[in-house]
Amino acid sequence: MRNHLWMSVATIAVLALGACSPKAEQKADNALNDTGAAVSGVLNSTDNVIDNAQQALTTTPTGQEFADAAAKSDAFEIEAAKLAATNAQSPAVKEFAKMMVAAHTESTAKIKAAAKAASPAIAPNATLTEDQADDLAELKALKGAEFDKEYMDGQADAHEDALELMRKYAADGTVASLKQAAGEIAPIVEKHLSKARALDKD
Structure with a gap:
């Protein structure tokens, strides 16, 4: 899931870079890095939520x-x-x-x-x-x-x-x-x- 999502973001960014100037490319690179970090953060948070939910389901029996x-x-x-x-x-x-x-x-x-x-x-x-x-x-x-x-x-x-x-x-x-x-x-x-x-x- 992480790889597919990252590749989608990367593909969009690369296509956009084709029509950009060097200065614009640098801005696009920075944006791409920021986007990647944001995506990774969201995915890590999702993983944590899932782990916590699984632990919560393992309740102690009466x-x-x-x-x-x-x-x-x-x-x-x-x-x-x-x-x-x-x-x-x-x-x-x-x-x-x-x-x-x-x-x-x-x-x-x-x-x-x-x-x-x-x-x-x-x-x-x-x-x-x-x-x-x-x-x-x-x-x-x-x-x-x-x-x-x-x-x-x-x-x-x-x-x-x-x-x-x-x-x-x-x-x-x-x-x-x-x-x-x-x-x-x-x-x-x-x-x-x-x-x-x-x-x-x-």
Whole structure:
């Protein structure tokens, strides 16, 4: 966008210079430089507005929203890992899935305890989203190396989302018990994400 706009301004200026005297050309050059600076300034301001708007859209979830999102994430991870126990081919993928069942069962317990300690108490809703249910259905139809690839692709994506959720709530959450739980879970999710990315490349 910047290049196209700059080229349009430059083209107009060059055409005008063809009929100008040397003195007029100097004035035109100065005007062109001033115009370029003005255009750059406007575009930079626009970029800043867009960046600020994107940041504003990334709002901190409420305690209920966070608890629900965390519960759904854990439920999805556990169900997907159970499929890997039977459908996966790679021993490394099966080992990763085994770790997921243990870790996300522990995470579920931590979130439930933190939600219960909130005032008023929060009851997490672990019902899978439509997208999560669709992803599980796709995984069920796969076996062997094909399953391994799809499962690890999904694990990398899911843990990126989970890490963003945990970090965001740990930093800006309003329910103290859930905020603490998010802070404790985030480093674990980060380790899982690194492992998932490594296996996804194999």
